[in-house]
Amino acid sequence: MNLENYFISQFHSKRIGDDGAVLGSFVYSKDAFFEDVHFNLKWINHYQIAQKSMLANISDAVAMNAKPKYALLSVAMPRNITKDQMRDLARGFKETAKKFNIEIIGGDTISNIKLDITITIISQTTKPLLRSGLKKGYLLAYTGKLGRSQKDFLKLRNLGKINAKSKFVNIQLRDKFVQKSSRYLSSGMDISDGLFSDLDKLASINKLGFRFFKKISKRVACSGEEYEMLVAFDKRFKKSMQRRAMQTRTPLNIFACSARVGYTNRCKAHHF
Known part of the structure; x- marks a missing residue:
């Protein structure tokens, strides 16, 4: 068990374990976006930092098939x-929130x-x-193309340049796909820690592995x-899912x- 999972295991709430906590018809989600952990000011500007931090958080709502309504921001800023x-930071927050009809309330x-x-x-x-609900024999799928974010991260770390539309900065959320296929x-869940690491979360919750x-x-x-979607569904719905994917491009x-086999995550933890 890595340190992140160990710390989370110290809390025993049935609401912990998904991309957000469900209370009635509301979903509450929260993520951190810290300098020298998630980004470096040599790589991206303040507008892009605000944009990405908002999109990464909105992704949790999308992953829960929820419509984001409000945002609360906590920003710790250096004196210089x-x-x-x-x-630029404020503009990044406001413009990204506006695209999703989110009101920043404090x-x-x-x-x-x-x-x-x-x-x-x-x-x-x-x-x-939710992440639970997976049964033996269900199909697993992910949206989009994986690997680009890591590739662009390595470019930035070596002080190279990336395209302004790079997924590392300008996340493409799959809200229409989730709504159409829910x-x-x-x-389901969003892929924030890597496909193998996020499969490990599904395996743990559902007591299943994968073929x-x-x-x-x-x-x-x-x-x-x-921030692509990792989803599971009954194989009977394969054609329906493919149609929804085509409809939403x-x-x-x-x-x-999914199968009753063991599963081993072959990736290292990102932030621990």
Whole structure:
């Protein structure tokens, strides 16, 4: 058990374990976005930092089949931050929130030695998509193409440049796909820690492993911060899922089925 999972195991709430906590028709989710852990100011500007931190948090609501409504921001800023940088940060938060009709309703700001951001998203749903619900013989699929985020991260770490539309900065959320296909999905989550690591979470919750239809390289499956969807569904719904994917122009990659076998995550933890 890695340190992150060990710490989480110290809390015993039935609401912990999904991308957000469900209370009635509301879903509450929260993520951190810290300098020198998730980003470096040499790589991306303040607008992009705010944009990505908002999108990464909204991704949790999307993964729960919930509509984001409100956001609370906590921003710890270094004393040497300029007013121009503050304006860019605020603009990134506001413009990204506006695209999803999210109202920023408050939060907290403090002085710090570096830029650290935490965001709480409050969303609503009538049918939450949980990580539990996976049964033996169900198909596993992921959306989009994996591996690009890790590739661009390595470029940035070596002080190279990436495309402005790179997934590392400009996350493409799959909200329309989730909404259209929710009736067929048994379980799901967003891919934030890498495919193999997030499969480990599904395996742990559902007490199942996976039989892969094809080999997936570690370079692809260990790439974190992809924010694609990892979903499971009954094989009877395969054609229906493929139609929903086509309707929403979402690449859907069916790669495995669940089985009563062991599963070993071959990726290292990203932030511990």
